[in-house]
Amino acid sequence: MSSNYNISYSFSIGGTQSEEPPPAAPLYAFGDCRECNLGNGAVLLVNRARSAQAVVSRDVAIALDHCREFRSLQAHAEYLTAYMPELGGDVAAVRSVLEHVRDSGLLEAAADYAGLLTTGGATHQAADVTRTAPPSRVFIITCDRPQAVARLLESMLANAELGRHEALCLVDDSRDSANAERNRELVADFNLKSARDMRYFGLTERAAFIAALSEQLPQHIPALRFLLDRAHWEGHKTYGMSRTLCLLLSVGRRALVMDDDVLCKAFASPFCKPGLVFCESLCEADFYPDPQSWLARLRALPEDPLRAHLQCLGHGMAGALEALDFPSLAGEDLASSQEKILRGLNAASPVLVTQNGTLGDPGTGDTSWAYSLTGESLARLLGEPGSIAEKLTARQFWMGWSQPVFARRANMSQVTGLDNSALLPPYFPAWRGEDQLFGGMLRYLHPDALVLNYPFAVPHLPLEARQGATAGNPAVPSGLALIDAYLAQQATDAPGFTLADRLASLVQLMRGAARSGDAQLAALYRELLATTQTDTLRQLGDALRGPGNHHSEWRGMLEARQRSYFAAIGRQTVPVQLFGVAEGTPEEHIWTQFRQLAGEFANALEAWPALRDAAAEADPLAARATTP
Incomplete structure (x- = not known):
């Protein structure tokens, strides 16, 4: 066989720059392609969605990997020549190659995706339009912070339409x-003033609930203790346990879960943008020296943030878009959206999680996210007044979105909407990272589901003083991140798997981890x-070549972080x-405990559907629940 492959097209430096296309130029993104190495500098790209393939040079394949967002061909060419100096700045040559790639069927047109999201076929559209969103229950989760609870309850009385919810509960x-x-x-005291009574659910109520479930499901008592019994986790912080309780107390409903140290008050994004976007990216940020600064600068909204969450939660894609005033979409509406987020969606794809931005404390002392900032957020970090270190350690941020952002992955939000009429996974009971693992399991179980990030924020005001840190440890991941990474390796978007198949697969993956040896x-x-x-090193390298590299403090911080990561690897x-x-x-002690916990979590996941059914039947909130 000859090694002289017919390379359909490759970058050729030279020629003149083409004219800018009109503003309404079609938008394209590189789609889901498998790359097969042919040797001799050539690769075969095979589109997984349809019968299209082409042989290209290796440098073209590398460049196409940077074309995952929907842009015009001209914009793609300009981005590539700016990002890849080896292209010599020849926009015309790069655009010519991209036109060949488009004509071969390897680029996806935004207009094709836009039509699927709002119509998606008659069956999908009918199902979405006729679906009635389930009733809602509101939960506050707290631990030893009555002063924060008092403040939140007052803000709920002042700003929320509490009578519209079926039940309210303090866990x-x-x-x-x-x-x-x-x-x-x-x-x-709250119940003397509220349009809807709130149920207190403390340790006594939890014990009675566990006893009721244990009586119904004696075979699943170990799973119940793992998920809900604080004695099982003596000496550990049980962040996820209260969230799992919220899920069991809201089966078949939409649940709105609030941290105790927030205010039930919505603030508009300080940088509102028109339109919407589908992407999996870091939220935007702005920086303030103290709470008084953002209170003075940002606009409080008259809307109830709890009601705002329910606007799209539990709806299909078409219904959510209509609620956001996008009854129809054109290709140009998907500018800057990522093809991987839109892939496989249709008008009935459900919005299972809603999130909002944060004002004040971000909820974590780790400021490593700042090193990934780009665009206007980075410009605000580098701008005057104040040093970068002062801005990051002050922990007074706006972190959120300036337009509605649809994603596939749930993360962390101090107020979270959950469509619990779907089979959502339980939270891991203890330690930090429970929200990221929940997001990974949700993605595994519901690959067609969406997370909607709303463009408003709520204040997060911890009572205790907190200090941020600009230095991170490059060598210490969390144990739950390890499980999350393990799931991500195994995840599949194959449409042939049912939800039951995926849950059974998730259980078996956990059991596989429990049976793995130390070396594995x-x-x-x-x-x-x-x-x-x-x-991280690749991101740092990009940042050092980026627009902020002239800023001496920023460059010094990037270089210091880069050195620590080079030392680690x-x-x-x-x-x-x-x-x-x-x-x-x-190490052997770590893996012994890891295997034990993975096995217990596998058993809990296997029991989870039965636990949900039993919890729905027991329903401790039913006596206080009232249809609004």
């Missing part, structure tokens, strides 16, 4: 009995760590160290 995980008693009193788990750990470190031996695990813990 109290307080360790201090005095705090629990104070929270109970606050709920009783250590290899997974080191692969996750290496992937995270190299991705340069080690000959990589000890296993997980966030929250004492440094120096023997």
